[in-house]
Amino acid sequence: MQPRPMTLPRAAVLVCATALVAACAGSGPSAAPTAGPTTGGPGPATAAPTAEATEIPPEQVTGSLTILEWPGYEVEDFYPDFATKYTNVSLSFEFGASDAEQYGHMKAGSQADVFHPYTGWLQFYVDEGLAAEIDTSKLKNWDKVPDAFKAIGQIDGKQYFVPWDWGFSSILYRTDKIPNVDSWAVLLDPAYDGHLSMWDDGPAAVTVSSYIHGYDETAITAEQLEAIKAEWTAQAPLNHTYWVAPSDLETGMNAGDIWAGYAWQGSFAVTKSAGTPVAYANPKEGRNSWVGLYGIRRDTPNYDLALRFLDEKLGLLTGQNLVNLYYYGSANQDVMNGLSDPAQADAYGGAEAQALLRDTFGLDDPTILQNTNFTPNLTAEQRDAWTAMWTEVKAAQ
Amino acid sequence: MTTAGDTLRTGGAGRSIDPRRRTFWFLSLPAAAALLAFLILPLLFMVALSFRPDLSGQFLAPFSPTLEHYEKVAATGSYWNLLFLSTLIAFGVAAAATLAAYPLAYFLAFRAGRRAGLYLILLLVPFWTSYLLRVMAWRLMLDNSGVVNSVLDALGLIDEPLDLLYNRFAVVVTLIYVWIPFAMLPMLAAMGRIDARLHEAAADLYATPWQQLRRVTIPLSLPGVVAAFFMVFIPTVGEYVTPLLVGGAQGSMYGNIVQAFFIQAANWPLGSALSVIMLGVTLALVFVGLRVVQPRRLLAQ
Numbered sequence: 001m002q003p004r005p006m007t008l009p010r011a012a013v014l015v016c017a018t019a020l021v022a023a024c025a026g027s028g029p030s031a032a033p034t035a036g037p038t039t040g041g042p043g044p045a046t047a048a049p050t051a052e053a054t055e056i057p058p059e060q061v062t063g064s065l066t067i068l069e070w071p072g073y074e075v076e077d078f079y080p081d082f083a084t085k086y087t088n089v090s091l092s093f094e095f096g097a098s099d100a101e102q103y104g105h106m107k108a109g110s111q112a113d114v115f116h117p118y119t120g121w122l123q124f125y126v127d128e129g130l131a132a133e134i135d136t137s138k139l140k141n142w143d144k145v146p147d148a149f150k151a152i153g154q155i156d157g158k159q160y161f162v163p164w165d166w167g168f169s170s171i172l173y174r175t176d177k178i179p180n181v182d183s184w185a186v187l188l189d190p191a192y193d194g195h196l197s198m199w200d201d202g203p204a205a206v207t208v209s210s211y212i213h214g215y216d217e218t219a220i221t222a223e224q225l226e227a228i229k230a231e232w233t234a235q236a237p238l239n240h241t242y243w244v245a246p247s248d249l250e251t252g253m254n255a256g257d258i259w260a261g262y263a264w265q266g267s268f269a270v271t272k273s274a275g276t277p278v279a280y281a282n283p284k285e286g287r288n289s290w291v292g293l294y295g296i297r298r299d300t301p302n303y304d305l306a307l308r309f310l311d312e313k314l315g316l317l318t319g320q321n322l323v324n325l326y327y328y329g330s331a332n333q334d335v336m337n338g339l340s341d342p343a344q345a346d347a348y349g350g351a352e353a354q355a356l357l358r359d360t361f362g363l364d365d366p367t368i369l370q371n372t373n374f375t376p377n378l379t380a381e382q383r384d385a386w387t388a389m390w391t392e393v394k395a396a397q
Numbered sequence: 398m399t400t401a402g403d404t405l406r407t408g409g410a411g412r413s414i415d416p417r418r419r420t421f422w423f424l425s426l427p428a429a430a431a432l433l434a435f436l437i438l439p440l441l442f443m444v445a446l447s448f449r450p451d452l453s454g455q456f457l458a459p460f461s462p463t464l465e466h467y468e469k470v471a472a473t474g475s476y477w478n479l480l481f482l483s484t485l486i487a488f489g490v491a492a493a494a495t496l497a498a499y500p501l502a503y504f505l506a507f508r509a510g511r512r513a514g515l516y517l518i519l520l521l522v523p524f525w526t527s528y529l530l531r532v533m534a535w536r537l538m539l540d541n542s543g544v545v546n547s548v549l550d551a552l553g554l555i556d557e558p559l560d561l562l563y564n565r566f567a568v569v570v571t572l573i574y575v576w577i578p579f580a581m582l583p584m585l586a587a588m589g590r591i592d593a594r595l596h597e598a599a600a601d602l603y604a605t606p607w608q609q610l611r612r613v614t615i616p617l618s619l620p621g622v623v624a625a626f627f628m629v630f631i632p633t634v635g636e637y638v639t640p641l642l643v644g645g646a647q648g649s650m651y652g653n654i655v656q657a658f659f660i661q662a663a664n665w666p667l668g669s670a671l672s673v674i675m676l677g678v679t680l681a682l683v684f685v686g687l688r689v690v691q692p693r694r695l696l697a698q
Contacts, residue, residue: 100663107452107663124663128453194560198646202661241563241645257541380451380663387662388469394649394657395475 058085063305068094068102068112077325081315082308089305106130106297113300114309117161119152119291119375120203120383126155132298134159138307141314144332152291152374161293162310163331165322168362168372169204169288171281172253172263172271181281184208186260188235197249197261198235200242202390203383204262205232211285211373218376225389232393246270253278266327269360282362286371291331320347329361339363447669466670476654476671480678483651486565487633490572491580495625497573498581502621503614505581506588507596517585520578528575532642535571536562539643563645571639580625587621588614623690627683634679635672651675 067074074093076083082091094112096102099121106115107128117125125131136142136159142150145163153161173181178192187196187208198205209228210217220228240258243249246267252258253271261267268280281287294313296306312318319330323339330336338344339358348354362368378386448462470476501520505513523531538544539561546558561567591614599609637652644650655675658668 098660100660103663104452104659104665108456200641202657236646239563239646244641255540255542380453384658384662384664384667387657387664388667390661391654391657392473392475394646395473395479395654397647397649 064090068115082312123377165292166329173260177259195259202387269327491630494576502584567643583624584621
C-alpha cells in the first residue's frame with residue numbers, strides 16, 4: 001500500500017497528466033539545464049569518492065543529480081536544506097506517478113541517481129539489483145531518524161533505503177453524518193450506500209479486508225482472495241466514487257457527498273481546515289501506516305553526491321516544510337517532536353496550526369503507533385494477484 | 398501498389414528506377430522512419446512483452462515465451478464482458494458523435510460561406526485547452542452540486558440531485574462531447590469535395606431540399622461519415638482517462654484494466670497481453686465494419 005504522496009489540489013491533474021504520458025517513459029521537465037547524471041563535473045571538486053577524510057564544503061561541490069520523483073515533489077519546498085547549501089549542484093527530475101511506474105522506469109534502465117519508493121515496493125529494487133547499500137556513516141542527520149524507521153529501510157539486514165516521509169491510512173468521516181467510526185468495516189457498510197469512497201487500489205482493498213477479518217496480510221490464501229474479491233465487488237456500488245487523487249475525496253467530503261472514505265492524514269488536515277466536520281478514525285483493528293524512502297541506484301556514478309542529497313533531505317527545514325505544507329510526517333524525529341513543543345509553535349505556523357498537525361498525526365495519543373499496522377513488503381506474485389483481483393472487481397460492475 | 402513492371406525501366410548507366418519514384422521514396426522516408434520507430438517497433442515490443450513470463454531480469458535479454466498471460470485473460474470472464482461493454486460504448490459514442498457532428502460539417506461546408514474558416518477555428522478553440530481540463534469541466538457540470546443539478550433544482554424539477562457523475566452515463570456524455578469536433582473534420586473534408594453544381598442540378602430538377610440532402614449530399618458524404626465513425630470508435634475502445642476521472646467505481650472500461658497492470662501493478666506482460674487482445678478485436682471489428690459498409694462502393698454509386 002503505497003500512497004501517491006500528493007495532497008496538492010492539483011494532484012488530480014498531475015496524476016492523470018503523468019498517466020497520459022506514462023507510455024512515453026520520457027524524462028519530465030528538468031529543473032536544471034544539465035539533464036541526466038554526469039560522471040562528476042569537470043571542476044576540481046567533484047562528488048567522486050576521495051581517499052582523504054577532508055570533506056569538500058557543500059558550496060564547492062559541483063555536478064548534477066537526477067532524481068526519479070513523484071509529480072509535485074520537484075519543488076524546492078521539498079529540499080530547501082540542500083538547495084541553500086549546494087548552490088553549484090544542478091538537480092533534474094524524472095517523474096513516475098505511481099510506485100509501479102517508478103519501478104518500471106528503473107527496470108527500463110532509468111539513469112536517475114536517486115529514486116523514491118514506498119513501503120511495499122522496497123524488496124523488488126533489492127532483488128533486481130537496482131539499489132545501492134547506503135553508507136549511513138556519511139549521513140550527519142542519520143541519528144535524527146528513529147530506529148523503527150531505519151529498520152523499514154533495511155532488507156536482508158542491510159540499509160538500502162533512507163526513510164523520509166510517512167503517514168497514516170485510516171478512515172476519514174463526516175461526524176455530522178456518522179456519529180462514530182471504530183472499524184474499517186464502515187467502508188463496506190450498505191447503510192452508507194452512495195456516500196462511501198474507497199481508494200482505487202487493489203493492495204489497499206486487501207489490506208482493509210485483512211484488518212477486518214484478521215487475515216495475515218503477508219500470507220493471503222487463494223480462498224481469502226476470492227472472499228475479498230466478492231466483498232469489494234459488492235462494495236463497489238456503495239461508493240460515491242473511488243478516489244484517484246486525494247482531492248477527489250476531499251472535494252466530495254467537503255460537499256457532503258462522501259461520508260466515509262479511505263484516507264491519508266493529509267486529507268484530514270485539508271478538510272478539517274476547510275471547516276468541514278470531520279474526524280480521522282482510530283479503528284479497533286488499527287490504522288495503517290506507510291513510509292516513503294529514498295534509494296540510490298546501484299550503478300550511479302554520483303553515489304557520494306546522492307548521499308549528500310539524502311542527508312540534506314533529512315534536514316530540519318525540509319522536514320518542517322513537509323509537515324507544514326503537505327501534512328506529511330517527517331522521518332526526522334526533531335521535526336515531529338517540535339509539534340508537541342509550544343515554544344516552537346512559530347515553526348509550524350502558529351499554535352492553532354501546530355495543534356491541527358498534532359491531531360493529524362495522532363501525537364496526543366501515546367498508544368497510536370502501537371496500534372498501527374505498518375505496510376509489509378510484498379512479493380511480485382502478491383502484488384500482481386492483488387491488482388488482478390481489483391481489476392476483476394472493477395470489470396464486474 | 399504497383400508492379401515492378403511499372404517502375405523498372407531499362408535505363409542507360411544502370412539507372413533502373415524512375416527518378417520521380419525515387420523522389421517519392423525519398424520524401425516518404427522520414428514518415429516511414431517515424432512510423433517504424435514509434436508505431437511498428439513499440440507494437441512488436443508490446444507483442445513480445447505479452448509472451449514474457451515476468452519483468453524480472455534484463456529488459457532485452459532472451460526469455461522463454463509463455464502463453465500464461467493469454468490463458469489468464471481467457472479464463473477471466475469479467476474481462477471479456479468489459480471488453481464487450483467497452484466496444485458497445487465505443488460504438489454508441491462513435492455513432493452519437495458522428496450524428497451530432499454531421500449538421501455542423503454540413504453548415505460549415507454549405508452554409509457558412511466565407512466565414513467557414515472562422516467558425517471552424519471557433520469550434521476548435523476549446524480543444525486548445527488540455528483534454529484533462531475539459532474532462533474535469535464535466536465534473537463541474539455533472540456533480541451533485543454541479544451546473545445541471547443546480548439548474549434543475551432551481552427550476553423545481555428535482556428535489557434530490559440526480560446521480561449524473563461517476564457512472565457510465567458520465568463517461569459516455571463526456572466522450573461524445575470530446576469527439577464531436579474531431580468527427581466533424583473528415584465529414585467536412587468529404588463535403589468539401591461535393592461539386593456545388595450537383596445541388597444546382599438537383600434543384601433544377603425540382604428536388605426539394607430534403608430530397609437534395611437524401612439523394613445527393615448524404616450519399617456523397619458517406620465515405621467521410623464512415624471515416625469519422627471509425628476515427629472515434631477505434632481510440633474509444635481503449636479509452637481509460639475519461640472513465641478514470643468521471644467513471645467512478647462503476648464506470649470502468651477495458652482500458653482501465655490494461656492501465657492497472659502498467660500503473661498500479663508492474664505486470665507489463667499481462668497488460669500487454671490484454672492490449673494485444675484489444676488490438677486484435679478492434680482491428681477485426683473495423684475490418685468487418687468496412688466489409689459491410691464498403692465506403693469505396695458508396696463513392697462509386
